[in-house]
Amino acid sequence: MLQSIKTYGLPLLLTVYLSACGVLDPVDDNHATIDRVHENPSFAEGVLIAAYTKIPTNSLSFNDVATDDAVSNDKLNNYLRMATGQWSAIFNPVSQWENCIAAIQSINQFLDMVDEVNWKQSIPELQWMYTQRFKGEAYALRALFQYHLLVTTAGPGADGQMLGIPVIDRFLDVNADFNIPRATFAQSVAQIYSDIDRSLEYLTMNDYRNISDPGQLPPGYQNVSVVNYNIIFGNELNQRISARMAKALKARVALLEASPAFNSGNTALWEKTAGFAGEVLNTIGGIAGIDPAGHRFYLKSLVDALNVSAGSPIDQKEILWRRSVANSNTREQANFPPSLFGRGNVNPTQNLVDAFPAANGYPITDPASNYDPSAPYANRDPRLQLYIAYNGNTFSGKPLLTGRGGGVNAKDSIESSTRTGYYLKKLLVEEVNLNPVSSTTQKHYEVHMRYTELFLIYAEAANEAWGPDGTGAAGFSARNVIEALRKRAGIPQPDAYLASVVTKEDMRKVIRNERRLELCFEGFRFWDLRRWKENLTEPAKGININGSVMTVVDVEPRAFSNEYMHYGPVPETEVVKYNALVQNKGW
Structure with missing residues (x-):
């Protein structure tokens, strides 16, 4: 993929977007194309939109069929193939390498041009706000793609050093050196945090909602007009990445960093994770913000209650970020x-x-x-x-x-x-x-992040940091979260079983199981098992029913190695082409 991105010059990056708009005309050279982009904001925004189209959660992967949670009856299913022994650095259905690096290239190219584009130069206030928001989106999206690349690629090299991703923080043109080594895991995490922090300099916590009063203008935008603010940060943008999502992403990254696959017992990392998650959760009232119908978010009655347009201010309380309704x-x-x-x-x-x-x-x-x-x-x-x-x-x-x-x-x-x-x-x-x-x-609609996920991140981190009942700065505990989620599910209260769980170790089992249930079939289990360093070889089981006789049977093996398959591989084609790229141990 690092080789193939040499071909992603500006004209090619714009081809999909422009041809879709029916406005792709012949150009004399790349300079003419760049000038045209600078003067036509729709063209320029298309470079950023190219990244949005590559977000991994734009559709459900159902990679659960490569775990102990599910199987597929499609014998040609790629996840079935990998789960039954074919996973390799050449055949890797869970790879995000090509997708994420292409998106990062688009974003870097956009960041190179964003200050030069005529977004609305005739109205300086709008020009400034457009530039601010687009920069915020770009940095947040780059962090998101770096996170997905890190999840699927991070692992120890042959010498045991924990490696992350190649940090590509500039646009690589055809003359660039593509032989980029992987940064360490710690350096990769730091890069993602840095991009998130940059995004928060530009984005707001208003969640792309129209405001009606100057008193509602967020920090950094108090001196702009309400009308212009709504143009840039109002309802019409509500499926764009937001400051709230950027902060929630920080909790996701921290959870990965603190997990056993990457952490040798540093409690401070769990405290940091709980802090990041708790900060966002307290903006919705903490435990009181749990949506009573959040575990049923996909049901017809709840989805039908939403407006279908991108400008809909109506949303489920459960949803932190989603795609549009279709x-x-x-x-x-x-x-x-x-x-x-x-x-x-x-x-x-x-x-x-x-x-x-x-x-x-x-x-x-x-x-x-x-x-x-x-x-x-x-x-x-x-x-x-x-x-x-x-x-x-x-x-x-x-x-x-x-x-x-x-x-x-x-x-x-x-x-x-x-x-x-x-x-x-x-x-x-x-x-x-x-x-x-x-x-x-x-x-x-497809979901990028639910609040239930964020509550479960908090519960896991808080328990590891302070035990079942420690609260930290957020003011609520792991037990408080799990109790609320089980109550929502219909477990009678008081919850006698949960009350009997008193140790960190036993609460860990409960939290991991609740995460398994609440997030099942949403693409979490495959990587959760790996970051927890759990057994990967538990066979997938089913049940034969013949009248009143019920027999549990093995349906499909899970042919993973517990020696090295807690970490995914770097694509073999990339390692062969670039000697600076180190493959993960075992692959």
Whole structure:
């Protein structure tokens, strides 16, 4: 990819954007193109938009099917292939190397030109604010892409030194030296923090909302007009990256830095993580800011309540940053059971089903749970029925049978049947109709970050820093967070099981399990297992049901090495081309 970015000169970077606009005309040379960009703000903004289109969370990866949480019934699925033994520095479906470096190149090119563009030179106040906001977006986005690159690439070199990413903080033209070594992990983290801090010099915490009174103008913008402020930072921009998201990203980066895969017991890193997360959470009232419906954010009734335009000031309390709303049924086509004309691709595992506690909050392995193996889905955490379709459950209002005699929905019945005995419910809109005679779509949107994730970051960090009940500067504890999330899920209060958890070690297990449940199928589990340095080889399990006989079976191995696969590889093609790039140990 470092070789290929030599071809990403300005004309090529603009090609996709300009051709989409129908305004790409022949130019004599690159100088003419640059002059044109400086005078046409739409062209210039297209360079930044090119980076927005590459955000990894623009769509769901469902890399969960390479973990103990799910399998795929698509035998050609790339994550299935990597999970069953094909993951290598050549075949790496979770790589973000090419995508992120291309985005960083776009951003660096934009930063080179942003001060020269005629955003609105006829109105100096608007010209200044445009430049400020665009710089803030660019630095925040560069930090975001560096973070995703770090997650997927960081690891120890052959000598054991923890390495990060190649820090590319300037636009590399065709004459640049592309043989850039990886910075250390610590240097990479510092670079991301630096970019976030730069972004916060320009962005505001007003979340792209129109204001009506000069008293609402944020620091740094108190002397501008309300009308002009709303043009630059108002409702129409509400899917752009914000100061709030930049601060939340800082907590994500700190969580990675503090995790066992990269931290040898430095408690200060956990304290820092809790501090970053707590700062953002207290802007929404701390624990009181938890959205009562946050765990159901994807349901039709909640999505329909949003305005579909980019200028909508209406949003779910749960959502920190999202994409716009659009009508589709693609996700349902991929994952509905075959009886509902879906392909049933993502199959939750018995491993994940067993992670949901009993209705009283106790793990099903605890005698106090009153768990009955002959009625395994009775009296369980309500999130189980919400997120996973199991035998005897309903789907789109229709009974679902996955045991023998269950027709096309039965386990291993046809190619589009479940391989585990379970179908995915979470993230799907059950009101979609896929019947070819009368198919329909429903509103969906992709999420970049939910507040639930940030609360879980805080809980994990606070517990590691101060134990279950330490509060730090934020004023609330890990226990407070987990109690609130379990209460929201429907666990009766007082939560007797949670009250029995008193040690940091036991609370760690609870927090990690809650994170597993709350964020399942959103792309977290694959990298969570690795940053925790957990066992990667737990087979994916399913259940065979024949009448009243239920048998747990291994469905698919997880052929990962616990020796080195807690860290992803650098693409082999890059290591071969550039001798300054060091490959991670084992790859």
